[in-house]
Amino acid sequence: MASREGGRKGCSIQGAGPSSAAAEKVHRAANKRFLNFILRSQASFLGGGNLPNSCEARWVYYDFSQLSAHNAYKLLVSTIVPRPIAWIVSQNAQGKLNCAPFSFFNVMAGDPPTMVVGIGSREQGGPKDSLRNILETGEFVIHLVNEEMARSMNVTATPFAYGVSEVEKAGLSTAPSLQVKPPRLAASPVAFECQLIQTVPVSESNTIVIARALACHIEERYLLDAEKCYVNTPELKLIGRMHGAGWYATTQELFQMDRYTVDQWESSQESSSSSG
Ligand SMILES: Cc1cc2nc3c(=O)[nH]c(=O)nc-3n(C[C@H](O)[C@H](O)[C@H](O)COP(=O)(O)O)c2cc1C
Numbered sequence: 238m239a240s241r242e243g244g245r246k247g248c249s250i251q252g253a254g255p256s257s258a259a260a261e262k263v264h265r266a267a268n269k270r271f272l273n274f275i276l277r278s279q280a281s282f283l284g285g286g287n288l289p290n291s292c293e294a295r296w297v298y299y300d301f302s303q304l305s306a307h308n309a310y311k312l313l314v315s316t317i318v319p320r321p322i323a324w325i326v327s328q329n330a331q332g333k334l335n336c337a338p339f340s341f342f343n344v345m346a347g348d349p350p351t352m353v354v355g356i357g358s359r360e361q362g363g364p365k366d367s368l369r370n371i372l373e374t375g376e377f378v379i380h381l382v383n384e385e386m387a388r389s390m391n392v393t394a395t396p397f398a399y400g401v402s403e404v405e406k407a408g409l410s411t412a413p414s415l416q417v418k419p420p421r422l423a424a425s426p427v428a429f430e431c432q433l434i435q436t437v438p439v440s441e442s443n444t445i446v447i448a449r450a451l452a453c454h455i456e457e458r459y460l461l462d463a464e465k466c467y468v469n470t471p472e473l474k475l476i477g478r479m480h481g482a483g484w485y486a487t488t489q490e491l492f493q494m495d496r497y498t499v500d501q502w503e504s505s506q507e508s509s510s511s512s513g
Contacts (some may be wrong), residue, residue, distance in 0.1 A: 314340075319486040321476025322389055323354050324380040326404065326411070328369035328419040333409075335366045336393040336403040338382065340478035350450035352431065354378060358442035359396065366399050368436075368444055375433040376417035377448070380425035384474045384487060389424075410421070416451045426473050428454040 301309050309342040316322075323342035327335045338366045341355030364372075371377050393403035404411060411420035414430045421428040422425070431448040438444045461467040470488075477486045497505070 239462070256386050294446065303356065313480075314479040318479045319488075322382045322390065322476065322478055323352070323389065324382050324422070324425065325354070325367050325384075325395070326380070326422060327367050327377040327379050327421045328374060329366075329370050329400070332418075333349050333400055333404045333418070334404045335370050336407070336409065337365065337367045338390050339367070342379075343445075350429075350453075351491045352429070352435070352448050352450055354379075354444060354448070355439075356444050362442075365445070368401070371433055371446055376419055377431050377433075378414055378417065378419050378421045379431055379448075379450070380422050381427040381473070383426055384476055386422075386425060387476055399465050412454075421454055426456045426459055426474075430454075440443045 299309075299312060302311075308424070321342055323339045325335075325337055325339060329335070337357060339354045343353060345351045345353050352459050354364055359365055379451040389409055392407040393409075395403065395406070397403060397406060410423045412423040415427075416422050417430045417432065418424045421430070428450040429450040431450050434442050435448045436446050455468065457463065459469050459473050461469050471491060473488075475488050477488065478484075479486050
């Protein structure tokens with residue numbers, strides 16, 4: 238169970254007692270610096286002026302060692318959002334297809350192209366079929382999910398028995414891959430052919446899969462310039478996994494923010510201090 242300081246075990250409210258006064262002072266200074274920075278440089282864009290006064294904020298502290306796995310999971314998946322969804326097609330040694338979505342997923346390196354996926358256990362225990370197949374054959378295809386494919390993706394998250402093909406259940410058609418045995422989903426706008434590099438078991442019920450992407454398929458209409466590998470990302474209309482049961486985000490509300498060079502940062506500081 239989560240708990241508050243001096244009350245339930247596992248979490249505490251910061252900023253409310255003398256023991257946290259020093260930490261709060263540091264937080265306040267950092268928050269103030271950050272707010273000043275935002276207000277100076279980006280406020281008009283972010284709609285500044287409506288920013289909360291974080292000096293008055295109170296914090297709840299959770300010690301993961303004191304939390305149930307379920308509550309820790311809730312904090313993680315409710316805050317680390319949106320998460321891209323790896324829609325994985327794998328195959329067992331007999332060639333039976335499997336398909337399932339995983340949002341504990343991201344790209345970890347560009348050279349060589351490296352991706353990770355976190356796979357848990359089946360509710361009744363034992364590895365999920367995707368992990369079983371990946372361990373068995375070392376090959377799979379990761380697709381990204383667009384708005385159009387969301388409902389089919391959701392069907393493939395149904396915990397069908399081992400050996401049942403979610404590709405068939407969801408009525409998905411496939412196209413051959415070129416470097417790995419599992420085929421790709423024909424209707425998905427982006428697919429990566431992947432080879433297993435390593436699995437890292439982090440507990441009895443959770444395994445991290447590290448994979449190298451050998452090849453990428455992108456539907457041509459989503460490319461601005463195929464030679465230069467320019468992708469029309471907004472047009473892909475990809476979705477991400479949000480919090481709680483069944484919430485998703487689209488990728489349509491975008492904003493752009495250029496990075497500073499050191500010189501630009503220095504001169505922005507000078508001009509803001511000279512303007513008072
Ligand atoms: C959007 C979405 C994201 C998911 N992300 C994960 C995940 O990151 N890890 C995981 O173990 N299960 C995740 N699941 C649940 C699996 O998709 C589900 O357990 C599925 O039945 C596994 O299929 P398999 O046994 O055929 O591999 C997710 C489900 C959905 C709908």
